[in-house]
Amino acid sequence: MNRFEEKTIGRKSIYEGKIISLRVEDVELPDGKTAQRELVDHPGAVAIIAITDDEKILLVEQYRKALKRSLIEIPAGKIEKGENPDVTALRELEEETGYRAKQFSYLQSFATSPGFANEIIHLYIAKDLFKIEHPAKGDEDEFIHLMECTMAEADEMMADGRIFDAKTAFAILYAKKLLKN
Known part of the structure; x- marks a missing residue:
């Protein structure tokens, strides 16, 4: 495990498109606090x-x-x-x-x-x-x-x-x- 890894504790899909999709993830940070990440999925x-x-x-x-x-x-x-x-x-x-x-x-x-x-x-x-x-x-x-x-x-x-x-x-x-x- 990477010491800086952010563990996903929640996920919400925002948009599913022809090329990309967008989701928001709630993550637990290495120090135990939480944050949100807006992420784009792309096929490459x-x-x-x-x-x-x-x-x-x-x-x-x-x-x-x-x-x-x-x-x-x-x-x-x-x-x-x-x-x-x-x-x-x-x-x-x-x-x-x-x-x-x-x-x-x-x-x-x-x-x-x-x-x-x-x-x-x-x-x-x-x-x-x-x-x-x-x-x-x-x-x-x-x-x-x-x-x-x-x-x-x-x-x-x-x-x-x-x-x-x-x-x-x-x-x-x-x-x-x-x-x-």
């Missing part, structure tokens, strides 16, 4: 560092309603119920970029917002990319623009705020390290 997601033969990375631009702006991100998507993250990653790469990869491997997983959500993103790398003539269709409510950029261009986009989300910034830093080796 994948993200892909897709690197072209000339060492550019594939990025997608899309509007994010929660932030009321467009962001430039690495290809990514939600894991469907019962779906293996490896399958999700291959599907999302094809749907969002129109590419498949001859070299495709898992890198690592990380939490996005552990203070209130259990979302885990599984990060993959895709190399030896090839374009597909008839790629799988993406979500009908998803509008994206595919782009390629160098690492220097990605750094510039992080500096000026066009790349603003943590998964993409993390992935770009990871990719820079991989490309040096």
Whole structure:
């Protein structure tokens, strides 16, 4: 048992949505006092560092309603119920970029917002990319623009705020390290 563990003593479901659910838990703290935690359940997601033969990375631009702006991100998507993250990653790469990869491997997983959500993103790398003539269709409510950029261009986009989300910034830093080796 973790010495900082918070024991759940009560739970109330607030919302059950298509992607997330929200609950409030009453917890007993390590010092015996109680507190409430507002928690988001998320099925998890994948993200892909897709690197072209000339060492550019594939990025997608899309509007994010929660932030009321467009962001430039690495290809990514939600894991469907019962779906293996490896399958999700291959599907999302094809749907969002129109590419498949001859070299495709898992890198690592990380939490996005552990203070209130259990979302885990599984990060993959895709190399030896090839374009597909008839790629799988993406979500009908998803509008994206595919782009390629160098690492220097990605750094510039992080500096000026066009790349603003943590998964993409993390992935770009990871990719820079991989490309040096």
